[in-house]
Amino acid sequence: MVQYSNAPLDLSFAALSDATRRGIIGQLVRGDASITSLADRFQMTLTGIKKHVQVLERAGLVVTQKVGRVRTSQLGKRGLKAEAEWIEAHRMLFEARFDALDEIIMQMQQEDSDEPAR
Amino acid sequence: MVQYSNAPLDLSFAALSDATRRGIIGQLVRGDASITSLADRFQMTLTGIKKHVQVLERAGLVVTQKVGRVRTSQLGKRGLKAEAEWIEAHRMLFEARFDALDEIIMQMQQEDSDEPAR
DNA sequence: TGAATACTGAACCATACGGTTCAGTATTTG
DNA sequence: CAAATACTGAACCGTATGGTTCAGTATTCA
Numbered sequence: 001m002v003q004y005s006n007a008p009l010d011l012s013f014a015a016l017s018d019a020t021r022r023g024i025i026g027q028l029v030r031g032d033a034s035i036t037s038l039a040d041r042f043q044m045t046l047t048g049i050k051k052h053v054q055v056l057e058r059a060g061l062v063v064t065q066k067v068g069r070v071r072t073s074q075l076g077k078r079g080l081k082a083e084a085e086w087i088e089a090h091r092m093l094f095e096a097r098f099d100a101l102d103e104i105i106m107q108m109q110q111e112d113s114d115e116p117a118r
Numbered sequence: 119m120v121q122y123s124n125a126p127l128d129l130s131f132a133a134l135s136d137a138t139r140r141g142i143i144g145q146l147v148r149g150d151a152s153i154t155s156l157a158d159r160f161q162m163t164l165t166g167i168k169k170h171v172q173v174l175e176r177a178g179l180v181v182t183q184k185v186g187r188v189r190t191s192q193l194g195k196r197g198l199k200a201e202a203e204w205i206e207a208h209r210m211l212f213e214a215r216f217d218a219l220d221e222i223i224m225q226m227q228q229e230d231s232d233e234p235a236r
Numbered sequence: 237t238g239a240a241t242a243c244t245g246a247a248c249c250a251t252a253c254g255g256t257t258c259a260g261t262a263t264t265t266g
Numbered sequence: 267c268a269a270a271t272a273c274t275g276a277a278c279c280g281t282a283t284g285g286t287t288c289a290g291t292a293t294t295c296a
């Protein structure tokens with residue numbers, strides 16, 4: 001048995017699994033945004049958007065601050081480094097496996113040509 | 119309003135948001151595995167593991183095949199390319215934003231030194 | 237053939253998710 | 267001060283998730 005558990009990745013991958021939330025990130029890349037502006041853009045109630053922003057916040061992808069009556073969201077400094085690292089590491093291993101297979105296949109073909117028909 | 123929706127990414131990010139499922143991928147990188155062997159390794163019932171494998175399958179990350187009474191799981195050929203691309207693209211934009219900020223700060227400092235005390 | 241193995245499916249459970257409405261509260265603005 | 271704006275919180279709803287147990291079914295082994 002092995003104990004796998006990495007809450008930060010749990011939270012951020014879960015946050016990224018929703019199209020609206022990915023959209024919010026895409027929007028924040030172009031500039032900070034209020035709850036109202038996001039609600040307009042994504043055709044959703046303020047409450048709905050607020051919940052999405054909270055999910056992104058809990059995942060550390062977004063930070064918000066309230067000035068007067070307006071809450072502004074912006075991208076968190078933490079960024080997507082940890083997520084990129086997990087994905088990249090495993091992507092390489094995924095591909096390594098298929099490359100290994102390719103290599104075996106190539107080797108087999110090599111052996112075939114080493115052994116010309118007699 | 120913009121319509122954001124990308125079911126494949128929804129499914130794969132959701133699949134990756136669970137530590138057990140990331141663990142299963144980590145295991146499959148080292149070789150194909152039966153439901154029973156995964157259940158042993160992750161201290162979970164066969165039924166529980168089977169559900170996780172199904173989630174990974176629906177996301178296209180894993181494929182399975184049953185031979186005799188044993189179902190073997192292996193990594194899907196599709197890999198993590200789309201996920202890596204989304205993350206990388208947005209990571210760069212995340213960082214570009216902070217770099218831009220850094221640049222503005224540097225420019226301000228530049229202007230300060232352009233204007234020596236009189 | 238009979239027992240052991242490996243999985244499968246249905247049912248259930250508690251909790252979380254994605255969304256809404258509705259009734260506030262706090263902050264501008266005229 | 268009154269009205270408009272921007273958000274907030276509670277409550278609710280239907281569905282999904284992560285897990286279990288239990289009762290099969292299909293395969294393999296002795």
